[in-house]
Amino acid sequence: AQSVTQLGSHVSVSEGALVLLRCNYSSSVPPYLFWYVQYPNQGLQLLLKYTSAATLVKGINGFEAEFKKSETSFHLTKPSAHMSDAAEYFCAVSPDSWGKLQFGAGTQVVVTP
Amino acid sequence: DTGVSQDPRHKITKRGQNVTFRCDPISEHNRLYWYRQTLGQGPEFLTYFQNEAQLEKSRLLSDRFSAERPKGSFSTLEIQRTEQGDSAMYLCASSAGTVNQPQHFGDGTRLSIL
Numbered sequence: 001a002q003s004v005t006q007l008g009s010h011v012s013v014s015e016g017a018l019v020l021l022r023c024n025y026s027s028s029v030p031p032y033l034f035w036y037v038q039y040p041n042q043g044l045q046l047l048l049k050y051t052s053a054a055t056l057v058k059g060i061n062g063f064e065a066e067f068k069k070s071e072t073s074f075h076l077t078k079p080s081a082h083m084s085d086a087a088e089y090f091c092a093v094s095p096d097s098w099g100k101l102q103f104g105a106g107t108q109v110v111v112t113p
Numbered sequence: 114d115t116g117v118s119q120d121p122r123h124k125i126t127k128r129g130q131n132v133t134f135r136c137d138p139i140s141e142h143n144r145l146y147w148y149r150q151t152l153g154q155g156p157e158f159l160t161y162f163q164n165e166a167q168l169e170k171s172r173l174l175s176d177r178f179s180a181e182r183p184k185g186s187f188s189t190l191e192i193q194r195t196e197q198g199d200s201a202m203y204l205c206a207s208s209a210g211t212v213n214q215p216q217h218f219g220d221g222t223r224l225s226i227l
Contacts, residue, residue, distance in 0.1 A: 009153075034215060043117070043204055043218035044156070090155050100146065100169065101216065103155030 002027045004091045006104035014112050019063075019078040021107050023091030026072065033074045034092045034101065035065055044090065050074060061085070086111045115139070117219035119205050125225045126195055133191045134222045138207030145188050146216060147180055149173065150202040162188060163210065192224075200226045 007022040025031055032051055036044040048059025055067045065076045074091060088108050092101040118137040126132050138145050143164050148156035159178070160170045164185040174180075177196075182188040192199055202223050206216035 036218075041220070041223075043119075043220045044206075046215050046217070049215050092155075100158040100161060101148075101156070102158070105153075106155050 002031065002093045002102050004033075004093050004102060004104040006089075006091050006107050008107055009105065010108045010110065012110045012112060013081045015083060016080050019076075019081045019085060019109065021076040021089050021091075021109070023065075023074045023076065023104060024072050025074060025091075025093045027093060032094045033065075033067065034094070035059065035063070035074075035076050036090045036092060036103075038088045038090065038106075040087075047076070047089075081109075081111050083111050083113070085109060117205055117207050117217055119203075119219035119222050121222055122220065123223045123225070125227065127227050128195055128197060130195055131191065131193045132195060132224065133189055134203055134205075134224075136188045136190070136205030136207075136219060138187070138205070139217055142207035142209055142217075143185070144208045144210040144216075145182055146206040146208075147188070147190050148204040148206065150204055150221070151200075156204055159190075195224075195226050197226050200224055 004025045034049045035047040038044050047063050048057045050057050050067045058064045063078045088106045090106045091104040094101050120135045146161040147159040150156040159174050160180050162182040165182050177193045180190045202221045204221045206218045208214050208216045
């Protein structure tokens with residue numbers, strides 16, 4: 001069985017500050033890992049995905065994530081927060097690249113001026 | 114690429130009524146997924162299709178739920194005899210079904226049960 005745990009349901013960051021969202025996974029097989037962003041009343045938009053090609057993955061909007069097998073983590077970062085980054089972020093795991101997704105509970109990001 | 118389209122965006126109904134949602138995936142995507150998202154939670158997998166074949170169903174999908182994808186293109190999700198607990202956002206996603214192709218999500222249908 002696979003699962004993901006997102007540490008922190010709410011994160012508040014100042015505009016221009018580092019954004020760090022934590023995700024830990026459990027998987028009995030090498031996982032495929034994803035980060036999605038959701039704006040109010042909208043669906044999920046893919047930020048980036050890990051598919052074993054490289055441990056440091058760059059995504060859209062300046063986000064990146066690092067896969068650390070020893071720590072079973074896939075934390076999401078952005079060096080400088082923008083007001084437009086305010087949204088909910090979900091980490092997800094899949095046993096393969098086209099199978100069902102298992103999502104974490106999400107982290108709500110608030111950006112303050 | 115026009116994206117995944119879901120209809121309606123919002124549905125308000127009385128308890129006990131039947132409702133049906135439609136999802137139009139990205140053209141040529143052979144995999145289609147349904148998820149349910151309740152307030153403050155991440156999406157939960159309900160079911161998915163490879164072309165017209167329904168390959169997996171979650172135990173969340175009770176007997177009151179049925180999904181179809183008759184021609185391998187659009188899909189419908191029907192809920193019969195709706196209950197208060199069915200209030201949620203129902204999300205549809207599609208993918209090309211090949212290695213490294215992620216799922217693309219629609220904007221969802223929000224169901225409210227009175």
